[in-house]
Amino acid sequence: MKKTFSLQLSPEEAYDEANFKRSVLKKAGLRVDTPYTFARQTRRSIDARGRKVLVNVEAELFINESPGSLLDHFPEYKNVSQSSPLLIVGAGPAGLFAALRAIELGIKPIVIERGKDVRARRRDLAAINKEGIVNPDSNYCFGEGGAGTYSDGKLYTRSKKRGDIRRIMEILVAHGATEEILVDAHPHIGTNKLPVLVAKLRESILDAGGEILFETRVEDLILEENEIKGVITHTGEKIKGIGVILATGHSARDIFHLLHHRKVLIEAKPFALGVRIEHSQNLIDRIQYHCEIDRGPYLPASAYSLVQQTDYQGKQRGVFSFCMCPGGFIVPAATSPGELVVNGMSPSRRDSKFANSGMVVSVELEDLPQFQKYGPLAAMHFQAEVEKKAWEMGGKTQVAPAQRMVDFVNRKVSSSLLDTSYQPGLESVEMREVLPDFISARMAMAFKAFGQKMKGYLTNEAQLIGVESRTSSPVRIPRDKESFEHPQIKRLFPCGEGAGYAGGIVSAAMDGERCAEKLIEMYVKR
Structure with a gap:
């Protein structure tokens, strides 16, 4: 019973x-x-x-009854080695789940990934953390599992499609995630556990006869009469298939340049830009849990979510927390030499003494008049310019520019900085020299409001570390609302965060599945 x-x-x-x-x-x-x-x-x-x-x-x-499993979906992957090939560019959550769904539907996926497998990728992450060396093909954004592999592994989404979300969660559990992610309202996996899970997803693809080509960068498209036939890699190899799912992530600027060069329709897209804010986790716990000393042995590290509308020069823009990482670390997320980008991640136990969150300002295209000459790449060029400035202000390494929080509000360069989880180190600067005026002015306004909403949040015992600029893609690759196919290029299916249709592991995975379903429905005869 x-x-x-x-x-x-x-x-x-x-x-x-x-x-x-x-x-x-x-x-x-x-x-x-x-x-x-x-x-x-x-x-x-x-x-x-x-x-x-x-x-x-x-x-x-x-x-007096066996409980059974919490899982409703047990994926079965039949052998597809002799089936028609479907090309998937990018092995992040969108690409991997597109591949698994293709296998379920009887089609062979060929996943083309510019970066390395998850184990080999670690050496390049060590190099950027310890030596400031950025490998443009293998870093915190590029490589097996994409940006999600070395992240908090947060699995919540604003999507209302609960059945689809549950399906993604259960596939993750089937590949090694704990059943806790089916229970918690705000589930996460943890950066220490994600690499093993990603490797198991790869094993499922390979065991079923799919292919994954690591260290293989797409440099051109095979286009014939507004139809994509395949891709050309950096070695000159031509790979063809029944269609192409383009799931390259929000940082693949070379792909955006390629599409623009080949006159494939793309669009500039609003995004958000700001900094990472780092507090002690104990301070956030005391604010959120109303405790005097610490949260105790049972409660998990607390999180927060903040948003504030600001008016600057007659324009309303939101300032909001993004990708909050309780008990986490700040990491260098640059994808090319000569730029500085930060991101956050947490281990499964969320047991770091630091709490960090992106704190970003909405950027609309009308905010960027001087970049309009770049057409659909306008927001991307703005993003790149801020990242270059941050790199220069930090000393032209991966040392990040930083400032204490109250000092920033009061326009005062910090005489000293706090301990940090950011391994390459910090350089005290006036962050207003890094961030454009319309960003920094709005952030200062919002910090005062946040200090009222969360008593103790606005403090000089917290610091801004910059810049957080890869919140979402600054480019949208358009697609039909019903078919998901590019409106100009047949058999091309833009997918996931890089195309502008997802924002996180779960939504990207769901989008990958849908793209595979749509492509196969349209172009595979049953």
Whole structure:
């Protein structure tokens, strides 16, 4: 027999297995020592609005019955080695899930990835962290798993398609993620566990007869009469297929240049730009959990989400937190020499003493009049110019420009900086010399408002580290709303973050699946 319950528990009851079972049995009116019972959580969220932190839990109690698996979807990948090939450019979440979906539908994927496999990629990450050496084909953005591999592995999304989201989550669980991601309201995997999971996704593709070509950069398209037949790699090899899913991520500027050069329709797109803000995790915990000393042994590291509308020179723009990483690290995310970009990530335990978040300002195309000469690449050139300035201000290495938070608001260069999780190091600068006026002025306004919303957030015990500029793609590759096909080039299916249609691991994975389905539906005869 199975019973379901909605419970409001203390952290000790929700996060300790024995305490949790006792709470469920008590709710069911059963003795704590009732035999042949099994309790599990199916949904969990923290409510920290009151002075006392509570955890809302949806639970199942099984009495004299096996609980079975939480998984509804067990993927089956039949052998497709002799099937028609479908080309997928990019092995991030969009590309990998497009490949897996193609296999489920009986089509052979050939995934073309400019970067290295997840294990070999580590050496290049060490080089950028310790020596400031940027490999333009292998870094925190490029390589197996894309930018998501070395990230917090946050799995929440604004998408309303709950069934599709659950399917993605269950495929991740089937490849090594814990069932906790099916339970938590804000699930994450962790940068220490993602590489193993990504390697298992690769194994599924290869075991089913798909191909993955690492260290293979696409340098041209094979176009015939407004139809794409395949791609040409950096070695001159021509690879052809029934269609091309372009899932290259938000930082593949060479692909945007290539499309523009080949007169393939692309568009400039609004995005957001700012900095990473780093506090001590203990400070954020004390603000969010209303605790005097620390959060205790049961509660996870706390997160926050902030947004503020600002008016500057008569224009309204939002300032908002982005990709908040509790108990995390700030990392150098440049993809070319001569630029400085930062991003955040967290291990699964989120046990760093630092909390960091992107804090960014919405950038509309009308904010960039001097860049309009670049046409559809206008926002990308603006982005690149700010990144170059940050690199110069940091000393032309991967040392990042930084400033204490109150000092920034008060236009004062910080005489000293705080300890940081950012391994290449920091250089004290006036961040207004790095950021354009319309960005820095809005951020200063927003910080004052955030200090009112979260008492203690605006403090000189926090610092700005810049720049956070790869929030989303500054270019959109258009596609038909129904077919997902490029409106000008047949058999070309723009996909994921780089094309402007996703924002994170789950939404990119979902988009990859949909692109594979649409392409196969249109161009494979059944």
